[in-house]
Amino acid sequence: NGNNSRTKQNGSENLSRHLPDIIIIGVRKGGTRALLEMLRLHRSIAAAQSELHFFDSDVRYQQGLEWYTSQMPLSGPDQLTVEKTPAYFTSIDAPDRILRMNPSVRLLLIVRDPVDRVLSDYTQVFHNQLQKHKLTQPIEDLLLRDGGLNLSYKAVNRSVYYPHVQRWLRVFPRDSFHIVDGDALIRNPLTEMKRVERFLRLEPQISEENFYFNRTKGFYCLKEQGHERCLHESKGRPHPSVAPEILQKLCKYFREPNRKFFELVGRTFDWKG
Numbered sequence: 001n002g003n004n005s006r007t008k009q010n011g012s013e014n015l016s017r018h019l020p021d022i023i024i025i026g027v028r029k030g031g032t033r034a035l036l037e038m039l040r041l042h043r044s045i046a047a048a049q050s051e052l053h054f055f056d057s058d059v060r061y062q063q064g065l066e067w068y069t070s071q072m073p074l075s076g077p078d079q080l081t082v083e084k085t086p087a088y089f090t091s092i093d094a095p096d097r098i099l100r101m102n103p104s105v106r107l108l109l110i111v112r113d114p115v116d117r118v119l120s121d122y123t124q125v126f127h128n129q130l131q132k133h134k135l136t137q138p139i140e141d142l143l144l145r146d147g148g149l150n151l152s153y154k155a156v157n158r159s160v161y162y163p164h165v166q167r168w169l170r171v172f173p174r175d176s177f178h179i180v181d182g183d184a185l186i187r188n189p190l191t192e193m194k195r196v197e198r199f200l201r202l203e204p205q206i207s208e209e210n211f212y213f214n215r216t217k218g219f220y221c222l223k224e225q226g227h228e229r230c231l232h233e234s235k236g237r238p239h240p241s242v243a244p245e246i247l248q249k250l251c252k253y254f255r256e257p258n259r260k261f262f263e264l265v266g267r268t269f270d271w272k273g
């Protein structure tokens with residue numbers, strides 16, 4: 001348990017819980033867990049382990065900041081606290097509520113090729129349903145309606161990033177955000193994590209030694225004080241195969257929303273389409 005090892009490192013004195021300095025706001029299936037776990041490699045970071053849904057759920061929000069604080073990890077005086085809940089990105093209420101908590105909070109948004117994100121989202125729902133002994137429709141049935149793309153399919157909808165970014169940028173200045181390239185984080189985690197360290201003004205600590213490529217998993221796994229660990233088996237699952245012409249439709253559909261997203265954030269990504 002990360003919190004316990006932190007306690008040992010710092011001694012148990014001077015530890016307290018405080019509101020997050022950093023929030024990973026999304027996107028769902030963008031690589032939010034990988035980002036959180038990789039950030040935790042840094043000794044100046046204390047991370048809340050579960051998704052708290054504090055700012056996107058009225059019931060949770062009404063429990064108040066005191067409750068929210070009680071859910072945070074113990075941290076030392078030199079540590080920054082981070083929380084991640086991917087649902088914040090698409091929540092109408094989250095930006096204002098987070099601003100009220102701390103206008104200088106630092107926000108991390110990890111994005112991924114919208115087409116891959118659709119497949120990942122489908123796979124997540126498929127497995128959730130399976131656990132409940134329920135079946136999900138085949139992906140192609142969900143993606144298509146009357147021969148065209150089914151634009152009301154949630155997984156497609158959630159890959160249209162720009163309206164959400166627009167909403168966040170009405171509340172926070174652009175420099176409150178750092179955007180992590182989720183596809184690059186998969187291929188080369190160190191480079192992406194160095195950028196995150198710089199944005200957070202953390203002493204550079206995360207190094208090559210912290211990562212190794214696990215051939216069985218097909219992803220990078222983490223090394224911390226000689227201890228190796230991969231992300232949970234639910235991270236990095238195979239996606240269903242989809243007919244090329246349907247993928248083509250998706251690529252075409254996302255082209256314009258992607259362009260709007262690039263314009264808003266002042267950066268382009270190497271996405272299909």
Ligand code: A3P
Binds near residue numbers: 030185
């Ligand atoms: P897939 O399982 O569809 O491949 P989130 O944590 O936001 O749900 O994102 C899950 C995604 O994180 C995974 O989606 C996977 O592609 C990505 N990911 C990035 N780095 C990873 C890593 N080192 N190990 C496993 N998954 C990783």
